[in-house]
Amino acid sequence: MRYFHVRATGRANKNIIDRLTDDNGRWVIDIHDISNVAGDYFSKLFKSNEPSNVDTYINDIHTKVTPEMNANLAKHFTDEEIMVAFNQMDLHKAPGINGLSGIFFKENWEVVRKDGQSKCIYTRPYDT
16 A cells, blocks of 8 residues: 555656746746746747737638628517427426526516517527
8 A cells, every 4th residue: 555655646746847948948836936937838839929910810601600690690589489399398407597487487488578588588599
């Protein structure tokens, strides 16, 4: 048993970064300085030196969604669509994070539909 403990402890000690060199070639041993050096390194690594021209890349992407398709996707749900969804779902489970079950919405639809809270039902999730 001691063998495995020694191996695990040795591996843990090998995985510790106890020093790094900064951009000036100096060794850094303080944990906060090591953190800053590593953070600076990766910030520079993943930061672009030149501003990218996004239009160059976007122009090569062909549109798959037509304006008509987009209009259809962006429109509000109808009462009929919502009732079809209610009839397809398990009425004892909540359809969203508000915690209200499907049966609540189905039985109180006339009140909920007219209430301002119906906005969360009438709009699609990606509407802003």
